[in-house]
Amino acid sequence: MDPELLWSQAERPRLGRPPAHSRAAITAEAVAIADAEGLTAVTMRAIASRIGAGTMSLYSYVPNKETLLELMIDRVSGDHRLPPEPSSDWRADLRQLAHEQRAIMRRHPWLPAALPARQTLGPNTLAVLEYALAVLESAGLDAQARLETFSLLTGFVASHVSYELAQEQATEAAGHTSGELLNAEARYLQAVTASGRYPKLAQTLTPTSKDPTSRAVFDRLLDRMINGLTAGT
Structure with missing residues (x-):
């Protein structure tokens, strides 16, 4: 896994029609499945079924399960509600x-x-x-x-x-x-x-x-x- 490709480069725009889905939406569905059924239930087939897409089409957004897990972890890390700066304690x-x-x-x-x-x-x-x-x-x-x-x-x-x-x-x-x-x-x-x-x-x-x-x-x-x-x- 190349961290630069994963985090430093935005999703490349495609020629022609706008993409039907996004990496963020796929990640959100994966998190929802994992929350309800556990990590083993997270598959491209399950995600595709939830968003109404073909399973193979999702691999153009997320190449493999390992990458998807990285995206899931970072997405829920965004749930932290922390002050902008530390206090004196x-x-x-x-x-x-x-x-x-x-x-x-x-x-x-x-x-x-x-x-x-x-x-x-x-x-x-x-x-x-x-x-x-x-x-x-x-x-x-x-x-x-x-x-x-x-x-x-x-x-x-x-x-x-x-x-x-x-x-x-x-x-x-x-x-x-x-x-x-x-x-x-x-x-x-x-x-x-x-x-x-x-x-x-x-x-x-x-x-x-x-x-x-x-x-x-x-x-x-x-x-x-x-x-x-x-x-x-």
Whole structure:
């Protein structure tokens, strides 16, 4: 895949009649299919059926599935709603960015699994990266560390969202509420630790006031990660 051909050159105008479709429209349909049915359902045939086109005609806009995935990732990256400039609080800005990422990945459940296959950065992704690098500059990190930290943040969010979604799917498949499953798990672990064989685990089961919801857990883990970013610098 040539990034210059993909991002730096606009779609070439054709002679004669205006094109019936566009790369943007094809990408939008692909995202809609992936949101509803998953990435495996995204095929040129499925997209062509939705927009009323011949399957082979779409290859003049998007040459292959790999290119389409790059376009899809960058399209949903455009969903970020970030301020034009960072504030004076880099930790708060980084939390906001992480929550934007989490919201986008939950709206597009296929995205966490797609990110590791990404080969290039499109304009929407570059805009997010530029903002993140500006935020992290205030943290006192050098240029390379800022880039690595953004990758670390995105990886953390993707991993956590994948876990959240998997847990929700398992709960739904079991036919119980998340509260019921949590209570059942708590009863089981309390019975196991009553033997005295797992004293450290038993300490973690003591009653606390910490919110067990997925959003609250995400916030606590995110704060731990952010607070450790400048350790040792």
